[in-house]
Amino acid sequence: MPDSIRVADIAQYEGQEVTVKGWVYNRTHKGKLVFLLVRDGSGFVQCVAFKDDIEESMFDQLIRLPQESSVVITGSVRADKRAPGVPGGYEIGVKQVEILQEAGQEYPMSLKEHGVDFALDNRHLWIRMPSQWAILRIRATVMSAVREWLDTNGFIAMDTPILTPVAAEGTTTLFETEYFDEGKAYLAQTGQLYNEANIFAFGKVYCFGPTFRAEKSKTRRHLTEFWMVEPEIAFCDLDQLMEIEEQMITHIIQRVLKDRSAELKSLERDTEKLQKIKPPFPRISYDEAVKTLADIREKEMDREKKELLDFEWGMDFGAPHETELMAHYDQPLFIYGYPTEVKAFYMEPWPDRPEVSKSVDLLAPEGYGEICGGSERISDPDLLLKRIHEHDLPVEAFKWYLELRQFGSVTHSGFGMGVERVVAWICGIEHIREAIPFPRTIKRVYP
RNA sequence: UCCUCGCUAGCUCAAUUGGCAGAGCGAGCGGCUGUUAACCGCUAGGUUCUUGGUUCAAGUCCAAGGCGAGGAGCCA
Numbered sequence A: 001m002p003d004s005i006r007v008a009d010i011a012q013y014e015g016q017e018v019t020v021k022g023w024v025y026n027r028t029h030k031g032k033l034v035f036l037l038v039r040d041g042s043g044f045v046q047c048v049a050f051k052d053d054i055e056e057s058m059f060d061q062l063i064r065l066p067q068e069s070s071v072v073i074t075g076s077v078r079a080d081k082r083a084p085g086v087p088g089g090y091e092i093g094v095k096q097v098e099i100l101q102e103a104g105q106e107y108p109m110s111l112k113e114h115g116v117d118f119a120l121d122n123r124h125l126w127i128r129m130p131s132q133w134a135i136l137r138i139r140a141t142v143m144s145a146v147r148e149w150l151d152t153n154g155f156i157a158m159d160t161p162i163l164t165p166v167a168a169e170g171t172t173t174l175f176e177t178e179y180f181d182e183g184k185a186y187l188a189q190t191g192q193l194y195n196e197a198n199i200f201a202f203g204k205v206y207c208f209g210p211t212f213r214a215e216k217s218k219t220r221r222h223l224t225e226f227w228m229v230e231p232e233i234a235f236c237d238l239d240q241l242m243e244i245e246e247q248m249i250t251h252i253i254q255r256v257l258k259d260r261s262a263e264l265k266s267l268e269r270d271t272e273k274l275q276k277i278k279p280p281f282p283r284i285s286y287d288e289a290v291k292t293l294a295d296i297r298e299k300e301m302d303r304e305k306k307e308l309l310d311f312e313w314g315m316d317f318g319a320p321h322e323t324e325l326m327a328h329y330d331q332p333l334f335i336y337g338y339p340t341e342v343k344a345f346y347m348e349p350w351p352d353r354p355e356v357s358k359s360v361d362l363l364a365p366e367g368y369g370e371i372c373g374g375s376e377r378i379s380d381p382d383l384l385l386k387r388i389h390e391h392d393l394p395v396e397a398f399k400w401y402l403e404l405r406q407f408g409s410v411t412h413s414g415f416g417m418g419v420e421r422v423v424a425w426i427c428g429i430e431h432i433r434e435a436i437p438f439p440r441t442i443k444r445v446y447p
Numbered sequence B: 001u002c003c004u005c006g007c008u009a010g011c012u013c014a015a016u017u018g019g020c021a022g023a024g025c026g027a028g029c030g031g032c033u034g035u036u037a038a039c040c041g042c043u044a045g046g047u048u049c050u051u052g053g054u055u056c057a058a059g060u061c062c063a064a065g066g067c068g069a070g071g072a073g074c075c076a
Helices: A008-012 A056-062 A114-123 A130-153 A194-201 A240-258 A263-264 A271-275 A286-299 A305-306 A319-326 A380-391 A395-404 A420-425
Strands: A017-028 A034-041 A045-052 A070-079 A090-101 A174-177 A184-187 A204-212 A225-234 A282-287 A335-336 A351-358 A359-364 A369-376 A412-418
Touching: A008 A017, A008 A045, A017 A045, A017 A090, A034 A056, A034 A070, A056 A184, A056 A351, A070 A282, A114 A271, A130 A204, A130 A263, A130 A420, A174 A319, A174 A369, A184 A194, A184 A225, A194 A204, A194 A225, A194 A412, A225 A240, A240 A263, A240 A271, A240 A359, A240 A369, A240 A412, A240 A420, A263 A359, A282 A286, A286 A319, A286 A335, A286 A420, A359 A412, A359 A420, A369 A420, A412 A420
Parallel strands: A045 A090, A282 A335
Antiparallel strands: A017 A034, A017 A070, A034 A045, A070 A090, A174 A184, A204 A225, A225 A412, A335 A359, A359 A369, A369 A412
């Protein structure tokens, strides 16, 4: 028997005496009884102390014990439908409390609502709150599910460098740093090019780590530092890529539903919408999406909204377009075959339609937008060189990348999935800054 | 870079046409045997983001600046 139990496992200990080590999340007292809501990292449990059951001096201490004090509580577990908490439904009848530290009285994160700025300034404390705790536990499960699915489906984890000499898509949106006598280095915005080298050694690979974008994007869907998993597969075309994406996403959803139902419930997430997610996901071409948008726009009576939906073939979709398109789907939606011009230089052109690329975005339902972006890569060395010239990229820096196409070039594809966007969708939260422990945005590098 | 909005007690917010600076939570004290962000009573708590201007009078109107949020563009 361990010296203490985890709150998450409390149901196993009904009727037994247990010890819990944790922190006082909330305290309320009612004359001769006091309720302590205690969190231990694995969950939240209500502890009830009656004045007659414990020493009087201890009871007097408990009724004024500040929020966040660290405690070791011993008592007996009983089922009680009234007991709040995560998972909830059980409480501890307190027999003994050891106060490790009485917290200071100036704890800033009171239980009432807080503004965005204040909450973010106190992110180091905010993560203790049930909502943030639940989101970040789900994030951990999402990341675990990603690795689990890839590892059991023949993918090899192959880490790509974070310090890189050149950008895959130009250097304007990269964080720059001095690199000894070698000139500038940049924080990676993707591991894709290195992944492409890796597939010729390992077949199916993925990298999974932080990526950095110095874009001045100030929206609820953007961070300057975010986590991305990027699978890359040899002998794989665009159709096969979409199958991989939908299988992986479905596995993630299933894992979270199975292992984090208490957290989803505490976030009041409508899990029925998640339970519905099943492959195959609907697939439409960019051309079809443009046509659908035109129809929607035609029927729209509101002039302002109509203007917002203005669109011509060749443009990339904005947020209003994505929202309108997704209004008709309760599954994630693949949109494939974007115009070559709006996409990156390395994408394979559509056979007999060079103005279209073999690219695909995956849009999440409920307005969460693009969660995956991928494509079939150019396998012809001459075409790739031509594209590098057209995009004014430094050929010398891409020498090794071009060589990949000279020694056993094959059809290959890959995609990137933004972890925080997926977590935000699964949790049903407004902003992706809550989907990472310490968010980095254009206006914030503290704490 | 552009557009829109905001800044008042530790926190979340109110303050009518320009006319005495307010509430809830949090903190302190007291009460209560089933609370769920408990409740009830009392107490303390203010450079209204900054600077300048208009006015008998500015939280409120004007100008400049600062900080933040949402969105556009760009993207996962």
